[in-house]
Amino acid sequence: MRTQVAIIGGGPSGLMLGRLLEQAGVDAVIIERKSPDYVLGRIRAGVLEQGTIDLLDAAGVGARMHEEGLIHTGVDLAFDGEMLNINFDKLIGKHVMVYGQTEVTRDLMAARQRTGSKTIYEADDVAIHDFDGAKPRVTFTKDGVSHTLECDVIAGCDGYHGVCRASVPENAVTTFERVYPFGWLGVLVEQPPVAEELIYAHHARGFALCSMRSNTRSRYYVQVPGDEDVKNWSDERFWDELRARINPATAEALKTGPSIEKSVAPLRSFVAEPLRFGSLFLAGDAAHIVPPTGAKGLNLAMSDVKALAEALIERFIEGSAAGVDSYSATVLQRIWKAERFSWWMTSLLHTFPETGNFGRRIQRAEFDYLGGSVAAQQSLAENYVGLP
Numbered sequence: 297m298r299t300q301v302a303i304i305g306g307g308p309s310g311l312m313l314g315r316l317l318e319q320a321g322v323d324a325v326i327i328e329r330k331s332p333d334y335v336l337g338r339i340r341a342g343v344l345e346q347g348t349i350d351l352l353d354a355a356g357v358g359a360r361m362h363e364e365g366l367i368h369t370g371v372d373l374a375f376d377g378e379m380l381n382i383n384f385d386k387l388i389g390k391h392v393m394v395y396g397q398t399e400v401t402r403d404l405m406a407a408r409q410r411t412g413s414k415t416i417y418e419a420d421d422v423a424i425h426d427f428d429g430a431k432p433r434v435t436f437t438k439d440g441v442s443h444t445l446e447c448d449v450i451a452g453c454d455g456y457h458g459v460c461r462a463s464v465p466e467n468a469v470t471t472f473e474r475v476y477p478f479g480w481l482g483v484l485v486e487q488p489p490v491a492e493e494l495i496y497a498h499h500a501r502g503f504a505l506c507s508m509r510s511n512t513r514s515r516y517y518v519q520v521p522g523d524e525d526v527k528n529w530s531d532e533r534f535w536d537e538l539r540a541r542i543n544p545a546t547a548e549a550l551k552t553g554p555s556i557e558k559s560v561a562p563l564r565s566f567v568a569e570p571l572r573f574g575s576l577f578l579a580g581d582a583a584h585i586v587p588p589t590g591a592k593g594l595n596l597a598m599s600d601v602k603a604l605a606e607a608l609i610e611r612f613i614e615g616s617a618a619g620v621d622s623y624s625a626t627v628l629q630r631i632w633k634a635e636r637f638s639w640w641m642t643s644l645l646h647t648f649p650e651t652g653n654f655g656r657r658i659q660r661a662e663f664d665y666l667g668g669s670v671a672a673q674q675s676l677a678e679n680y681v682g683l684p
């Protein structure tokens with residue numbers, strides 16, 4: 297087997313890259329280690345920036361998002377039950393779209409199926425070879441049979457735990473990391489959302505987030521210790537804890553029900569530098585992780601693959617290496633800005649036992665400053681809806 301671009305990972309990064317390359321006439325094959333249903337079963341992001349909305353449109357997969365997605369013109373922040381609305385529309389004339397990662401993935405998978413593009417699911421023992429040499433290739437087994445995919449370029453879109461970044465020699469890559477001592481316990485429920493806007497709540501008991509997937513399906517999160525076992529959380533315990541962390545009127549209005557998904561996600565900030573190693577390029581969660589508080593992970597992945605697709609199209613269609621040469625430096629600039637915003641949102645909204653009462657007063661002062669400063673609100677708004 298031979299292709300121009302071997303894409304490792306069929307999550308949102310890999311699927312979008314495949315789509316953009318295919319539109320431009322660049323040949324690509326996706327190799328994914330799980331099944332399509334498994335990929336669709338991972339409940340993750342919910343908020344799309346304008347740049348992501350535009351990219352889905354440009355990729356010709358935005359129709360259902362515009363029909364079913366919810367336009368959000370702001371978010372609510374809460375501090376010990378006190379509410380502050382950040383109105384993006386009034387502050388900077390922009391908005392975001394609530395449309396789940398699962399749906400984005402489904403739409404991209406459907407497009408791939410329509411065009412008959414090659415995706416190899418349930419590939420085992422995926423390994424990448426000679427990306428620093430003349431014959432880059434990917435080996436894997438499928439149904440017990442070994443295969444080799446020869447290629448010009450390998451796109452590492454295989455997430456944080458993938459094989460691509462792990463295959464780079466240690467001395468060729470620098471990593472920057474902060475692991476938070478807590479995670480998010482998330483619950484998906486077939487009930488209307490508790491409020492029109494998302495609510496990001498700081499409380500002495502810990503952070504809580506009220507989010508949604510549609511007008512009939514809601515997504516909620518509470519901060520829990522990093523090593524928390526989801527088995528310790530009955531639905532009832534989750535709802536009690538959520539109610540205790542949000543303001544009383546919202547708690548009163550909360551519609552609960554049996555969870556249809558419940559999981560704990562660890563929180564981490566991580567960046568690898570550089571993102572190119574010969575003919576291997578990293579994008580999305582393979583390259584960086586943000587704590588989810590700023591709703592940036594999926595959006596950052598989409599802006600990476602937009603840049604990577606443009607660079608590869610330039611190389612394969614126009615014969616210029618300028619784009620691939622500048623890919624790493626270009627995307628890292630945007631990545632670090634999103635890392636900063638996600639770190640800041642995380643620092644403002646979570647409880648950090650180690651920072652004591654001084655830390656809580658600083659968080660309170662930050663919240664009060666936001667409440668009284670249009671400039672501070674504009675800064676939050678322009679970062680949340682996505683920097684250019």
Ligand code: FAD
Binds near residue numbers: 590
């Ligand atoms: P992934 O989605 O991790 O996909 C990588 C794919 O590679 C997977 O399908 C995996 O099976 C496959 N793979 C791994 N190893 C191999 C291998 N060896 N061989 C072949 N395939 C392999 N982001 C936002 O923008 N907004 C949000 O509101 C938001 N909320 C979040 C909430 C939670 C609870 C979590 C956990 C994340 C959230 N994110 C959010 C982040 C977002 O989900 C990720 O940034 C996004 O999934 C990254 O996409 P990706 O394709 O790069 O990686």
Ligand code: DHB
Binds near residue numbers: 342515589592
């Ligand atoms: C969701 C996740 C986030 O990380 C976030 O900041 C907002 C919403 C969600 O899953 O709905």
